[in-house]
Structures are given as structure tokens and as C-alpha cells.
Amino acid sequence: MLAVLPTLVSLLLMSLVHENPSNTTNDKRHLNKFSLIALVIAAYLTIILISENFFVFPPWAHFFTTIILLILISSPLHIALKAQKSESSTSLTMTPFIFALEAQEGPPVPVIETNLAQAMSTVNFWLLFLAMVCAMGSGLATINNITQIGESLHYSTVEINSMLSLWSIWNFLGRFCGGYVSDLFLHKYGWGRPLFISLTLAAMVVGHLVIGLDVSLLFGTFVVGVCYGSQWSLMPTITSEIFGVKHMGTIFNTIAAANPVGSYILSVLVIGRFYDMEAGGGGKCEGINCFMHSFFVFGGVCGFGFFVSLVLFFRTKGFYALVLERRSDRVEVEG
Structure with missing residues (x-):
């Protein structure tokens, strides 16, 4: 499973990867929300795993905790959709500002590139x-x-x-x-x-x-x-x-x-x-x-x-x- 499944997933989904030009400059707040959700999920799973060492969960408790976990896992989709909507509404107003930044001449920043x-x-x-x-x-x-x-x-x-x-x-x-x-x-x-x-x-x-x-x-x-x-x-x-x-x-x-x-x-x-x-x-x-x-x-x-x-x-x-x-x-x- 470890050898075949990741390879199949990559082959099946590679056609979905494409260049997506974006003019956003306010991604940090959306990324912070993703990070917060990840930490909440980690804390939630830690509590559940430790609790299972002290309590025997009945079937209804397993069902309830699983539903909460599914809600937490799917919540980043809402953030992504909200970010996309925000991007489309602000892209036109942000473009002149971005072009202005690109037009400015800054100090040369040499980059070391080695093979x-x-x-x-x-x-x-x-x-x-x-x-x-x-x-x-x-x-x-x-x-x-x-x-x-x-x-x-x-x-x-x-x-x-x-x-x-x-x-x-x-x-x-x-x-x-x-x-x-x-x-x-x-x-x-x-x-x-x-x-x-x-x-x-x-x-x-x-x-x-x-x-x-x-x-x-x-x-x-x-x-x-x-x-x-x-x-x-x-x-x-x-x-x-x-x-x-x-x-x-x-x-x-x-x-x-x-x-x-x-x-x-x-x-x-x-x-x-x-x-x-x-x-x-x-x-x-x-x-x-x-x-x-x-x-x-x-x-x-x-x-x-x-x-x-x-x-x-x-x-x-x-x-x-x-x-x-x-x-x-x-x-x-x-x-």
C-alpha cells in the first residue's frame, strides 16, 4: 500500500496541477487560519487519543467524535472559497499597486545557485x-x-x-x-x-x-x-x-x-x-x-x-x- 497508493494518487491527480497566476498580497491572514485549524485538529486528536486510555467510548461517542473531526477537516474548504472570493473582488484594485512595486528599482540581490x-x-x-x-x-x-x-x-x-x-x-x-x-x-x-x-x-x-x-x-x-x-x-x-x-x-x-x-x-x-x-x-x-x-x-x-x-x-x-x-x-x- 505504501509503495503503490501514493504513486497512483500522484498519477491520477497530476493533470489537475496547473499554473495559477495570482495578484494577491494579503494571503497571510488566510494561511494563518489554515494553521489555526491544523493546530485545533492536532489538539482535538490528542485529547481523544489520551481519553481512550482512561475511558471506554460507547458507539455513540465514537460516532459523535468522528462527526466533529470531519467538520474540522472540511473547514479549510470554507476558508479557501472565502479567499478566492476575496481575491476576485480585490484583484482589479490591487493591480496598479503591484505594477508600481515592480517598477521600482531596488538594490541588486545576488542569489547563490548551485547544482x-x-x-x-x-x-x-x-x-x-x-x-x-x-x-x-x-x-x-x-x-x-x-x-x-x-x-x-x-x-x-x-x-x-x-x-x-x-x-x-x-x-x-x-x-x-x-x-x-x-x-x-x-x-x-x-x-x-x-x-x-x-x-x-x-x-x-x-x-x-x-x-x-x-x-x-x-x-x-x-x-x-x-x-x-x-x-x-x-x-x-x-x-x-x-x-x-x-x-x-x-x-x-x-x-x-x-x-x-x-x-x-x-x-x-x-x-x-x-x-x-x-x-x-x-x-x-x-x-x-x-x-x-x-x-x-x-x-x-x-x-x-x-x-x-x-x-x-x-x-x-x-x-x-x-x-x-x-x-x-x-x-x-x-x-
Whole structure:
């Protein structure tokens, strides 16, 4: 299903994708509404999933909560229709203003555009790739083994299923907040985005140790899930800023290969071997020792990734200062 269904969906719907020229300059309020709905849905699902661990929902309650969820999921359609109506009514009045902006002469903004071969010949590319191997690899290895970890620690089936579902929400929150927070601190304090890769890797060290020591599997997966998700908003943005957007698709997907590479190394060569060792070569393993040593290794790996990303942060500090200067100059011209 994972191999065929996404491919079929893309092939069936690709004919619907087309260029849609637009003159809107007030999309931010509509996008903020989309973001708010996404956060409300995440909060709603979190409450439902946690409640199912304490209460047995009768059929009518399942029906009622599902109806509410369907209403929340369909609500973005209303925002899109309202935005389209607003766009059509204001496009004529906004056009002269847009043309006036385009006619103004601003300072030249040089853009760095590198292809894959040029990017791979830089130190920054490999620093980013290594950091992603550590962060994405350990995060994916964690979710790949959540069921086995829960079983070895004698969690109930309901608790394990809840943690698996909640991981998706933590992942979403990481993707949502990672981009927003890094953007905020970049424009307000001039902090380069690679710093937030360092901060999330430092947090992942704590999360892995919490899981390995069986302090709290729920809290540990929350920390690792949020930090893992944040990489998927930080890494593409950093890629486009450092290497340009012309060949971003190729460069981004090459760096994204760190996800399966890191997962293979840490899932097969670390967790798999430690688990088999503790299980005695066959059968199920029970107890804290089944995964404790693996997550200690994960903590060390993320600690190494922390220092790698910190090097990337200091190497790109001057670059991000220049990016901020260019953007402030552009804002002044448009103002």
C-alpha cells in the first residue's frame, strides 16, 4: 500500500496541477487560519487519543467524535472559497499597486545557485547531511520500534497504539513549529537556522536517554517526535537558502537520503543487534535491557550531530547576516 497508493494518487491527480497566476498580497491572514485549524485538529486528536486510555467510548461517542473531526477537516474548504472570493473582488484594485512595486528599482540581490555536483563539493553540504543522518536516522529508528519497545516494557496494546498515533501529532507539531520559530528568531535576533538543528539534536539526546532509562516512554517519544519533525521544515529551508532554489529539488532529496541511511544503520546495525543479543538469538526480549543500550548509542549519535550542526551554524553565520541585510533592504525599497 505504501509503495503503490501514493504513486497512483500522484498519477491520477497530476493533470489537475496547473499554473495559477495570482495578484494577491494579503494571503497571510488566510494561511494563518489554515494553521489555526491544523493546530485545533492536532489538539482535538490528542485529547481523544489520551481519553481512550482512561475511558471506554460507547458507539455513540465514537460516532459523535468522528462527526466533529470531519467538520474540522472540511473547514479549510470554507476558508479557501472565502479567499478566492476575496481575491476576485480585490484583484482589479490591487493591480496598479503591484505594477508600481515592480517598477521600482531596488538594490541588486545576488542569489547563490548551485547544482548538485557543486553543492556536494562543499563542506556545508556534508555537515548538513551528517546532522540529518543523526537526527532523522535516530528519530525514524525510534518510531520503527515503538511497538517492540512498548511490548518489552509491558505496555498495553491501547497504550502502544495511542503512542503510535500521537507520534504523528508530535511529528506535525515539530514541522509546524520548527519553521515558525526558526523564522521568528532569524528575523528578530539574526539567529541562523542551523542553530535550531543543534538545539533539537540536543533535545533528542535527552529524549533518547529518557526512553532508554524507561523514565517515561510517552515523554521520550514526544521529545524525539517533535525534534524529528522539525528537521523536515528546517532542512529544506536551509538547503534553499545556502544552495539556492534552482536545483533545490535534487539537492534536497539527496540530503533527505540521510533519513533511510541513518535509519538502516541505527535500526539494523544497532537496535537489531542489541535486541537479538538480549533475546538470546531468538524469541521476544522483555525488560529495560532490550533497548537501553541502543538508545544510549542514539543519544551519543545525536550528541555528535549536535556538534556537527554547531559547526554548520558558525560557518553560515556571516551568510545569514547577509541574508537579513538583503531582506531589510528589499523591505525598505518596497516600503
